[in-house]
Amino acid sequence: MSRAEQPSRRTLLSAAVVAAVVSSAGPASARPASARPAPGRPAGPAGAPTDPGAAAARHVDNRAWTSYSDWRTGGAEGTRAVAGVRPGLVIATAAGTTDHTDPHTGRTAAWEYATWTSPVHRLTVPATEVVVSWNARTPDGTWIQAELRGTYTDGTDTPWYVMGRWAAGDQDILRTSVDGQSDGRSTVWTDTLAVDDAASGLRLVSYRLRLTLHRRPGTELTPTVWRIGAMGSDVPDRFTVPASTPGAARELIVPRYSQEIHKGQYPEYDNGGEAWCSPTSSQMVVEYWGGRLTEEQLSWVDPSYADPQVCHAARHTYDHQYEGCGNWPFNAAYAATFEGLQGVVTRLGSLTDLETLIAAGIPVITSQSFIEEELTGAGYGTAGHLMTVIGFTPDGDVIANDPASPDNESVRRVYRRREWENIWLRTKRHDVNGQVRGGTGGVCYLYWPVNSTPAQRRVLRSFGLI
Numbered sequence: 459m460s461r462a463e464q465p466s467r468r469t470l471l472s473a474a475v476v477a478a479v480v481s482s483a484g485p486a487s488a489r490p491a492s493a494r495p496a497p498g499r500p501a502g503p504a505g506a507p508t509d510p511g512a513a514a515a516r517h518v519d520n521r522a523w524t525s526y527s528d529w530r531t532g533g534a535e536g537t538r539a540v541a542g543v544r545p546g547l548v549i550a551t552a553a554g555t556t557d558h559t560d561p562h563t564g565r566t567a568a569w570e571y572a573t574w575t576s577p578v579h580r581l582t583v584p585a586t587e588v589v590v591s592w593n594a595r596t597p598d599g600t601w602i603q604a605e606l607r608g609t610y611t612d613g614t615d616t617p618w619y620v621m622g623r624w625a626a627g628d629q630d631i632l633r634t635s636v637d638g639q640s641d642g643r644s645t646v647w648t649d650t651l652a653v654d655d656a657a658s659g660l661r662l663v664s665y666r667l668r669l670t671l672h673r674r675p676g677t678e679l680t681p682t683v684w685r686i687g688a689m690g691s692d693v694p695d696r697f698t699v700p701a702s703t704p705g706a707a708r709e710l711i712v713p714r715y716s717q718e719i720h721k722g723q724y725p726e727y728d729n730g731g732e733a734w735c736s737p738t739s740s741q742m743v744v745e746y747w748g749g750r751l752t753e754e755q756l757s758w759v760d761p762s763y764a765d766p767q768v769c770h771a772a773r774h775t776y777d778h779q780y781e782g783c784g785n786w787p788f789n790a791a792y793a794a795t796f797e798g799l800q801g802v803v804t805r806l807g808s809l810t811d812l813e814t815l816i817a818a819g820i821p822v823i824t825s826q827s828f829i830e831e832e833l834t835g836a837g838y839g840t841a842g843h844l845m846t847v848i849g850f851t852p853d854g855d856v857i858a859n860d861p862a863s864p865d866n867e868s869v870r871r872v873y874r875r876r877e878w879e880n881i882w883l884r885t886k887r888h889d890v891n892g893q894v895r896g897g898t899g900g901v902c903y904l905y906w907p908v909n910s911t912p913a914q915r916r917v918l919r920s921f922g923l924i
Contacts, residue, residue, distance in 0.1 A: 516583075516807065517583060517691055517692055517693050517694065517805070517807060518583060518689060518690070518691045518693075518804065518805045518806075518807070518922075519581045519582045519583040519585065519689070519690040519691070519922070520687065520688075520689050520802070520804055520921065520922035520923055521579045521687050521688060521922070522591075522685055522686065522687025522688075522802070522923070522924075523576055523667075523685070523686055523687060524545070524684065524685045524687075524924075525545055526539050526540075526541045526545040528545075529545060529546065529547045529574070531576070531577050532574060532575050532576045532577050532666075533573075533574070533575040534572075534573070534574050534575075535553040535572060535573045535574075536549060536550060536551050536552050536553035536554075536571070536572025536573065537549060537550060537572045537573065537574045537669075537671060538550035540682070543908070544684050544798075544908055545684070546682040546683055546684045547574055547669065547671070547682070547683045548671070548680040548681070548682050548683075549570070549571075549572045549671050549673060549679075549680040549681070550572065551572070552570035552571060552572055552673070552675075553571060553572045553573060554570070554571060555568055555569065555570050555571070555675055556568070556569055556571055557569075558631070558672070560631050560632055561634070561779075562632040562634060562778040562779070563632060567630075568675050569601075569672040569673065569674065569675065570672065570673050570674070570675045570676075570677075571670050571671060571672050571673075572670070572671050573668060573669065573670045573671070574668070574669045574671075574683075575666055575667070575668045575669075576666050576667040576668070576686070577666070578609075578664050578665070578666050579664060579665055579666070579688075580663065580664040581662065581663055581664060581665070581690045583690055583691065583692050584611060584661035584662065584663045584690075584692060585653075585661060585662045585663075585690030585691055585692050586652065586653045586656040586661060586662075586691070586692045586693075587650055587651065587652045587653070587690070587691050587692075588606060588608065588650070588651045588662060588665060588688050588689065588690045588691075589649060589650050589651075589688065589689045589786060589787065589803050590604050590606055590621040590622070590649075590667065590686070590687070590688045590787060591685070591686070591687055591688070591689070591786075591787045591790045591791070591801070591802045591803045592604050592622075592624070592669075592683060592685060592686040592687075592787065592790075592791055593683070593684045593685040593686075593790070593791060593794030593800050593801060594624070594626075594681055594682060594683040594684060594685075594791065594794070595626070595681065595682045595684075595795065596624070596625045596626045596627070596681045597679055597680075597681070598627065598629060598630065598679075599630060599673060599674040599677060599679045600625070600630070600671070600672060600673045600674075600679050600680060600681040601623065601624065601625035601630055601631050601633075601672050601681065602623075602624055602625070602669060602670065602671055602672065602681050602683060603620060603622070603623050603624075603669070603670040603672070604620075604621045604622050604624070604667065604668075604669060604686060604787075605618045605619060605620050605621060605667065605668040605669075605670070606618070606619050606621050606651060606665050606666070606667055606668075606688065607619070607665060607666050607668070608644070608651065608662040608664065608665040609662065609663055609664045609665065610643065610660055610661070610662060610663065611659070611660060611661045611662075611663050612660075616641055616643075616644055616651075616662075617639070617641055618668060619639050619646050619651055620636040620639065620646070621635075621646065621649070621651070621787070622634075622635060622636075622649070622785075622787055622788070623636070624788065624791055626774065626791075626792075626795045627774070628773070628774075628776075632778040633776070633777060633778065633788060634777060634778045634779040635648045635649060635777050635779045635780050635785060636779065637779055640654070642654070643655075643660060644662070648777070648779075648780045648785060649777075649780075649785050649786050649787050649788070649803075650786075656692075661692065662690065665688065665690070667686055667687075667688065669683055669686060671683070684794070684800065685794070685800055685802075687802065689802070689803060689804045689805060691805050691899070693805065693885055693899035693900065694885070695885050695886060696883075696884055696885055696886065697884055697886045697887065698880055698884060699808075699879060699880055699883040699884055700808075701876055701879065702808045702809045702810045702875075702879060703810075703854075704813075704850065704853065704854020704875065705810060705813040705814075705817075705850070705854070706813065706817055706850070707849070707850050707851055707852040707854075708816050708817055708849050708850065709848060709849030709850075709857050710746070710816065710819060710821050710848045710849055711746075711848075712742050712743065712745075712746045712821050712846060712848045712859055713741075713742050713745045713746060714742065714859050714866045714867070714869035714870060715738050715741060715742050715765055715768050715859075715861060715866060715869065716738070716861055716862075716863045716864065716865050716866050716868070716869055717731045717732065717733075717734040717735055717738040717768070717861040717862060718731060718732070718861075718862065718863060718864050718865070719731065719764055719765070719864075719865060719866070720732075720734060720738075720763070720765075720768055720769065720772075723760070723763055723769060724769055724772065724773065727769075727772045727773055727776045727783060728772065728776065728781065728782040728783045728784075731768070731772075733782060733783065733784075734768065734771075734772045734783055734861070735784075735843050735844040735845070735861050735862060736775060736783050736784045736786075736789050736823075736844045737768065737771035737772045737774075737775045737783045737789065737792070738768050738771065738772075738844075738861035739823045739844045739845060739846045739859070739861055739903075740771055740775065740789045740792055740793055740823065740903065740905075741767055741768050741770075741771040742821075742846050742859055742861075743793065743821050743823060743846060743903075743905050744771075744792075744793050744796050744799065744905065745767075746821055747796075747799055747905065747906070747907055749793075749796030749797070749799060750796075751767050751770055755770065756770055765866070771783075771792065774792050774795075775788045775789050775792045776788075784842065784844070786803040786825075786901070786903065787803055789801070789803075789823075789903055790802055790803050790903055790905070793903070793905040794905075798907050798908045798909060799905055799906070799907060799908070800905070800906060800907075800908060801903060801904065801905040802903070802904055802923060803901065803902075803903055804901075804902060804904060804921065804923065805898075805899060805900040805901055805902065806822070806900045806902055806921070807883070807900060808879075808883070809850075809854075809856070809875065809878075809879050811921070812824075812847055812850075812856075813850055814917055814920075815904070815917060816847065816848070816849055816850060817917075818911075818913050818914045818916075818917040819911070819913075819914060820904065820906055820914060820917070820918075821846055821847060821848050822846070822847045822902050822903075822904060823844055823845070823846050823847075823902055823903040823904075823905075824844065824845060824846075824847055824858075824882050824900075824901070824902045825842065825843070825844050825882075825898045825901040825902065826840075826842075826843060826845075826878075826881045826882045826897070826898060827840055827841050827842045827843065827881070827887065827895065827896075827897060827898070828840065828881040828887065829887075829888075829889065829890050832877060832880075832881055832887075833873060833874075833877050833878065833881060834873070834874050834877060835871060835872070835873060835874075836860070836862075836871075836873070838862060839890065840862075841889075841895070842898075843862060844861070844903075845858045845859065845860040845861065845862070846858060846859040846860075846861075848870075850875075851872060853875070854875045855872050855873060855874055855875045855878075856872070856873045856874075856875055856878040856879075857870065857871070857872055858870075858871050858872075858873060858878075859871075881897070882897075882898070882900060883897070883899065883900045884897040884899070885897050885898075885899045904918075904923065906918065
């Protein structure tokens with residue numbers, strides 16, 4: 459989290475897009491340029507949706523490949539599908555060998571590789587933004603690369619964009635996003651592929667995903683990929699959103715961790731705890747579902763530090779190009795390294811959607827930005843911050859585990875429903891200087907067990923996530 463309205467590194471990366479957006483009255487975001495409507499498109503209905511997933515279905519398309527039959531579709535070069543409780547994709551026979559130079563260490567090494575390319579997925583919502591998520595196991599000596607190639611409304615294609623080079627550890631490669639990817643019509647901003655000029659009406663109407671699995675030459679090692687998918691969205695441009703009607707009250711018991719007690723610790727990972735809202739939130743939800751780290755996994759952490767698992771989460775979500783722990787898919791992938799968990803990045807459309815998930819026992823990690831006066835009781839303003847929604851009061855107010863708290867005991871907060879709803883769901887806002895900035899438009903991380911309950915599966919299915 460950024461305490462003040464200071465431009466994040468991603469803001470600087472997005473400067474060209476921001477300038478274009480402001481000139482056309484669109485949002486300028488600390489994240490990638492938020493999804494914007496086609497000219498003349500209304501900002502949404504006057505009332506809030508009442509059906510679970512209704513808002514998401516209108517503005518968001520989720521698609522994932524997870525089943526044995528899924529992995530047997532598309533095109534495979536050296537990969538094969540494996541069945542079981544958690545079907546996946548592995549290297550069968552390497553398709554070739556390639557030299558890869560890690561841009562962050564300068565080390566060049568040879569790697570065997572195999573690839574899988576998904577079938578074409580036609581988006582039910584022609585999209586201004588697409589975010590790819592994956593869940594995988596990468597033993598030492600292996601790593602994966604995820605790519606996306608989209609098709610525009612005019613029938614032309616994007617290049618193959620690298621959406622992440624990832625490994626659970628950091629001993630072989632340093633996990634990274636890839637800057638400098640654009641075809642003059644769309645651009646990859648860290649973890650998000652965004653149409654450069656959404657006001658033009660240009661959209662992405664379909665895409666294919668490609669996985670490249672790597673291993674040390676001459677070994678039988680293999681990554682196992684359990685899930686790959688993407689969230690495409692076109693969220694209406696708005697400074698405010700319609701108010702939803704409060705639903706049922708429920709509060710989940712989720713571990714409470716403060717990022718603030720880690721100030722100054724391991725500054726090589728995004729300047730230490732002050733910026734660790736994302737991994738701190740991820741660790742809270744991982745442990746809610748029973749995920750635990752062993753003493754051996756935590757042995758590298760200074761034993762004088764409290765909550766060493768938060769330090770571990772920061773290290774293992776850190777994006778060495780973005781130079782931060784806030785890469786959305788890297789956090790979802792981290793959660794899925796814990797036995798039996800899976801994670802995705804998506805968008806929701808209302809607090810009604812959030813209430814539906816909470817009622818099913820699923821906490822939600824949300825991304826929002828605001829000035830201090832916009833969220834009563836927060837005590838800070840931020841250009842981008844993650845917190846974990848764990849419930850709702852009888853009056854409908856939001857109960858959140860907010861890691862931007864001075865200690866673990868004060869992490870649980872209650873925020874006013876109307877204020878919180880707006881700062882999370884809007885795509886445009888004003889900063890402390892009155893400048894137009896962007897909002898995330900309902901971005902969130904969802905983590906849940908592979909062996910979830912029937913009720914949880916019904917809810918997740920209503921959002922197109924399973």
